[in-house]
Amino acid sequence: MANNTALKENPDNHVMMNNAFYNSHISCGNLTETSDYFGTRTTVCLGIMLIVTIFAAVFGNLMVIVVIVKNRAMREMIYMFLLSLAIADLMIGALMAPLAFYNLLKECWGLPRFMCTLNLVINTTLLVTSIHTLMWMAVYKFICVKRVFSPPSRWVGNLLIVLAWAWGLLLAFLTTHFNQAVYKPKTMQCGPTYPINSYILHAANQLINLIIPIIVMMVAYIKIYLAIRQSGEFQRQHTITTEGRQRSEARAVAKTLFIVLLCFLLCWLPYFCYTNIGAFINDKGDIPAYLNAVAYAFGYMNSACNPIIYAWRFPEFRKGYKDILCKKPQYxxxxxxxxxxxxxxxxxxxxxxxxxxxxxxxxxxxxxxxxxxxGSVGNDKDNVGQRKSxxxxxxxxxxxxxxxxxxxxxxxxxxx
Known part of the structure; x- marks a missing residue:
């Protein structure tokens, strides 16, 4: 009775105890009770979604990588950005999504503890690298559109790709260095412990890894659109065809990259909502059980969407896919x-x-x-009689x- 009275007088004690539970590692070996957080219906639906995502992401991105590597005509820098993005998507489909499916069924961590830390590192690296690759790709495409006949050298594009991966690895290292990787209830992957003062850290993370990249990409694509539109008007007035063709190709590629960006934002929108809800709820036990699972399931699905977009928008990828699947020689x-x-x-x-x-x-x-x-080409009348024989x-x-x-x-x- 006294304990209940003390708990009512100081409700913060309940919040601290609950958050301490959410900062502890849930191991299957130490688990005394089984808790069905997600429910049978949610588990079945998200499980099917993850299985489809795994096969589509691994198979699709492997084909993207093979097509770009084997096709010498696709050694342009914009395809190198797509290659980097395909590698990240392949790792998500091969490493992250299967582990999420395992945790969806187990609802506890039954693997060695060091793999929990590795899970956090890979998850942070791939998510940050993907969005920063999209950002630098938009910047590079904007420079190419502004400088059609003098595009930036290849080392500039390669440097931007390295920067995206380096920033993802650095942020993952800082996350595991200052926080412990634990498997918390109602989740599908290992994550950092909830810090005491998480508002500043959350705001900085959202600003650097979400808000700034989105603003940069939107500004870049708007400027690309305006530059192409201005070039089209100039072409109609002066009947310039060579530059017009290059601008038309640039417009098609820019539209494709914008579709890739839009798909990325739609798929990861539930994750962004989940992180904001988790940052501003004091009692972590009040977080809906399905929110983490839905957020990551839709986020991982983005890795399976990009190869479909490439096949839809790029004839080179469609031809490459047919060569891989049909295996018919071309003469x-x-x-x-x-x-x-x-x-x-x-x-x-x-x-x-x-x-x-x-x-x-x-x-x-x-x-x-x-x-x-x-030996010369005959006229049409002579040729008609000879074609059959x-x-x-x-x-x-x-x-x-x-x-x-x-x-x-x-x-x-x-x-x-």
């Missing part, structure tokens, strides 16, 4: 340095002894190879990607 006929036709695959070249015209579409080879008796088909023999030959009818020679 090209072109004129060689000695005037002889050259048929190339991804690995080797196959030469022939008669002249052909250049084409990248193998289905039109017969039409493009139609010539007159003197001189139509050439392309065959792919066996499993060897390079065992290719052109087969013609009896009136034509074999081209090998």
């Amino acid at each position: 090209t006929l072109a004129i060689g340095p000695l005037g002889r036709p050259v048929m190339t695959t991804r690995k080797k070249q196959v030469r022939s002894s008669s002249a052909v015209t250049t084409t990248s579409n193998t289905s039109n080879i017969g039409q493009m190879l139609t010539r007159g008796s003197n 001189k139509e050439i088909e392309l065959y792919h023999l066996g499993d060897d990607r390079d065992s290719v030959f052109l087969h013609a009818d009896e009136n034509n020679k074999f081209l090998s």
Whole structure:
């Protein structure tokens, strides 16, 4: 009775005791009671969402990385930013989301204690690196639009990418150095202990890692839009086509990057709400149980959305995805340095002894190879009668990607 009276007289004691529980590490080995914080319905829904996110993020971002690395035409700096973002998304899908799914089911930490600290480090690094990569990517694209014919050198872009990762690692180190990593109830990952005076720390964190990057990105994209619009008016007045094409490409890329930014903000919006609620609620036990799980599940889903956006907006990625999934060799006929036709695959070249015209579409080879008796291209009337007899088909023999030959009818020679 006396204890209850003292607790009513000083309700702050209850808040301190409750917060002390939320700052303690919940280990499965020391857990005496099982608590179903999330409930069966929430666990099933978020569990399915995490499973889909894991497979989509890992598979999709692996394809993005392979496409950029294998395609020499995608060595531009803007694709290097996308490569950096894909690496961060791949690590989220391969490391963070599976651990969140495990904790969603267990509701306690059953792994070694050092992995709890590692979980906090990786989580902080990837989240901060992602948003700062988006910020520096917007800045770099703005510089490229303003300086179409004299873009910044590659070392500038590489430096910005390194800065994004370095800042994420530094913030993760500071977080684990000044705070202990613990697994708290109603969460899906390890996090820092709640500090006594968290308002200043929370405000600084939100300002540096959220507000400033968003302001920089919005200002950069607005200026990109205005610059492209002004260039379009100048182009119409002076009929300049070369710069106009470059501006049109820049506008398409800038629109894509803005879509990536918008998707990032929408997916991580529940997390930003969760962090603000947790910072201003004194009694941490009053935080809704589902809020942390929903916040991180939607945040991790962003890692699966970016490869879909790239396929939607970039023809290069669509072609690269098809090459990876279909695994069909592509053949090209072109004129060689000695005037002889050259048929190339991804690995080797196959030469022939008669002249052909250049084409990248193998289905039109017969039409493009139609010539007159003197070696020059005949007129349309002569060519129509010859196309049926001189139509050439392309065959792919066996499993060897390079065992290719052109087969013609009896009136034509074999081209090998």
